Amino acid sequence: xxxxxxxxxxxxxxxxxxxxxxxxxxxxxxxxxxxxxxxxxxxxxxxxxxxxxxxxxxxxxxxxxxxxxxxxxxxxxxxxxxxxxxxxxxxxxxxxxxxxxxxxxxxxxxxxxxxxxxxxxxxxxxxxxxxxxxxxxxxxxxxxxxxxxxxxxxxxxxxxxxxxxxxxxxxxxxxxxxxxxxxxxxxxxxxxxxxxxxxxxxxxxxxxxxxxxxxxxxxxxxxxxxxxxxxxxxxxxxxxxxxxxxxxxxxxxxxxxxxxxxxxxxxxxxxxxxxxxxx
Amino acid sequence: xxxxxxxxxxxxxxxxxxxxxxxxxxxxxxxxxxxxxxxxxxxxxxxxxxxxxxxxxxxxxxxxxxxxxxxxxxxxxxxxxxxxxxxxxxxxxxxxxxxxxxxxxxxxxxxxxxxxxxxxxxxxxxxxxxxxxxxxxxxxxxxxxxxxxxxxxxxxxxxxxxxxxxxxxxxxxxxxxxxxxxxxxxxxxxxxxxxxxxxxxxxxxxxxxxxxxxxxxxxxxxxxxxxxxxxxxxxxxxxxxxxxxxxxxxxxxxxxxxxxxxxxxxxxxxxxxxxxxxx
Numbered sequence: 001x002x003x004x005x006x007x008x009x010x011x012x013x014x015x016x017x018x019x020x021x022x023x024x025x026x027x028x029x030x031x032x033x034x035x036x037x038x039x040x041x042x043x044x045x046x047x048x049x050x051x052x053x054x055x056x057x058x059x060x061x062x063x064x065x066x067x068x069x070x071x072x073x074x075x076x077x078x079x080x081x082x083x084x085x086x087x088x089x090x091x092x093x094x095x096x097x098x099x100x101x102x103x104x105x106x107x108x109x110x111x112x113x114x115x116x117x118x119x120x121x122x123x124x125x126x127x128x129x130x131x132x133x134x135x136x137x138x139x140x141x142x143x144x145x146x147x148x149x150x151x152x153x154x155x156x157x158x159x160x161x162x163x164x165x166x167x168x169x170x171x172x173x174x175x176x177x178x179x180x181x182x183x184x185x186x187x188x189x190x191x192x193x194x195x196x197x198x199x200x201x202x203x204x205x206x207x208x209x210x211x212x213x214x215x216x217x218x219x220x221x222x223x224x225x226x227x228x229x230x231x232x233x234x235x236x237x238x239x240x241x242x243x244x245x246x247x248x249x250x251x252x253x254x255x256x257x258x259x260x261x262x263x264x265x266x267x268x269x270x271x272x273x274x275x276x277x278x279x
Numbered sequence: 280x281x282x283x284x285x286x287x288x289x290x291x292x293x294x295x296x297x298x299x300x301x302x303x304x305x306x307x308x309x310x311x312x313x314x315x316x317x318x319x320x321x322x323x324x325x326x327x328x329x330x331x332x333x334x335x336x337x338x339x340x341x342x343x344x345x346x347x348x349x350x351x352x353x354x355x356x357x358x359x360x361x362x363x364x365x366x367x368x369x370x371x372x373x374x375x376x377x378x379x380x381x382x383x384x385x386x387x388x389x390x391x392x393x394x395x396x397x398x399x400x401x402x403x404x405x406x407x408x409x410x411x412x413x414x415x416x417x418x419x420x421x422x423x424x425x426x427x428x429x430x431x432x433x434x435x436x437x438x439x440x441x442x443x444x445x446x447x448x449x450x451x452x453x454x455x456x457x458x459x460x461x462x463x464x465x466x467x468x469x470x471x472x473x474x475x476x477x478x479x480x481x482x483x484x485x486x487x488x489x490x491x492x493x494x495x496x497x498x499x500x501x502x503x504x505x506x507x508x509x510x511x512x513x514x515x516x517x518x519x520x521x522x523x524x525x526x527x528x529x530x531x532x533x534x535x536x537x538x539x540x541x542x543x544x545x546x547x548x549x550x551x552x553x554x555x556x557x558x
Contacts, residue, residue: 063388109342109401111447117396122388153446160439167432168390 003040006030008247011234013227021220026180027239034242041242048249049089055256056126060094062261065169066121069252070129072138073177074215075205076187077238079130082177085245086252087128096121099130112136112154113161120165127170133158134174137222142214155225166230171259174231175248176219177238181212282319285309287526290513292506300499300514305459307516320521327528328368334535335405339373341540344448345400348531349408351417352456353494354484355466356517358409361456364524365531366407375400378409391415391433392440399444406449412437413453416501421493434504441510450538451510454527455498456517460491 098119121127191197227233400406506512
């Protein structure tokens with residue numbers, strides 16, 4: 001980790017149910033300073049991007065495991081920019097990003113995990129979910145689009161589904177980008193002040209903003225119920241984007257290094273094929 | 280049920296784990312006689328076929344529930360002919376049959392339920408699985424294509440997956456067509472004696488036949504572990520095909536009637552649209 005000292009494990013949601021979202025910071029930097037540490041942070045992010053690119057190639061060549069990053073956050077918290085910054089150097093052929101929008105009529109005719117399962121990363125791939133099956137216990141809970149009994153069942157279904165993927169060799173990391181309501185206000189104002197950001201503004205977002213406390217309650221329950229050893233949740237302070245990128249890139253690098261993907265042995269004897277034999 | 284008295288609930292696998300496949304008959308007819316009861320049996324099957332057609336239309340119009348029939352059996356036990364006979368009168372638009380073959384390379388790169396989930400019947404539909412996810416604990420177990428630990432996990436994954444479908448409104452019925460090894464021998468001989476049946480014979484089937492006892496053991500464990508209130512297994516005596524068809528058609532009719540699908544209320548007031556107003 002070079003000259004910068006930080007520890008992302010403190011952002012991990014415990015699996016014993018003891019969890020309060022309010023205890024997690026939205027702007028922590030663990031003593032690092034954006035200006036003072038600017039060069040080191042940039043070096044480390046560059047280095048992590050390169051390592052991710054290398055690890056992805058090994059993962060793909062090995063073809064035995066996959067990695068799934070689930071990203072959830074309130075609007076303006078920076079899901080898109082996180083993906084762009086952290087995965088920017090990775091071969092897009094080995095990385096499939098799925099952005100889950102409001103479900104279609106066909107999707108609604110199936111159980112809520114049906115469309116999600118379709119996009120589970122196969123062996124060798126990195127999958128990124130920009131929003132996910134957690135919307136079915138977040139926005140759906142906040143708006144009461146399903147009964148409390150149905151929502152209650154879903155936590156169990158989610159855990160069983162993630163266990164299925166994990167048992168198949170998919171390493172799952174789930175990240176909530178944590179920002180405050182005040183931070184969102186500034187980001188929304190910025191979108192309205194800058195004509196080149198107007199396309200990102202949707203008046204409907206203000207309705208969801210008005211339900212902020214309900215969303216925080218829904219996140220708290222979901223993370224409490226669904227943080228497991230095989231699919232842990234992390235609540236990452238996301239107001240300082242440079243720090244957010246450092247943390248998430250490091251989390252991905254460390255996870256992939258622990259998965260330790262290996263280039264497979266060739267299924268021929270290279271001695272039988274000296275390079276000069278190729279004519 | 281007209282003049283014929285029979286009770287298919289005796290073929291239901293208990294959910295408490297007390298189950299021995301050897302206790303289930305392959306040729307039971309509950310005292311009915313193929314010749315003596317021929318006309319009544321034919322009338323009842325005809326009637327059930329018509330009722331299934333009607334119930335399927337209601338299920339489709341309602342669009343709130345679905346039915347899934349899982350069919351498993353050894354070769355020659357009659358999966359194909361069961362589907363043809365029992366579902367023969369149902370509108371094919373409302374009934375999707377999926378025959379699961381050996382998984383492709385792409386399918387093997389995903390967890391074993393991935394390709395199955397894709398074919399789960401959406402609301403309003405009847406789905407039939409000709410073979411299913413159970414192959415992943417049957418043929419895979421018999422041949423040792425996965426480790427005992429992986430097989431062990433799969434029973435849990437199957438139950439969680441079927442619960443997901445059930446909670447979404449899918450009624451699940453699982454049927455093993457039960458035949459003896461002697462019966463299979465006669466069917467295989469018949470295929471070889473009749474040139475018009477040669478296309479159905481595959482020398483590879485003899486290898487599976489040699490593993491008959493291993494298959495029965497694998498079936499016993501799978502049915503014992505995965506017969507649940509929300510997705511029960513039935514072991515249907517299948518050597519008398521006319522009886523098999525009666526039993527399964529009755530099971531489907533009763534299940535759909537218990538689901539009680541209703542034509543939806545029109546979302547307009549028919550009084551506003553007297554037929555003569557259409558010009």
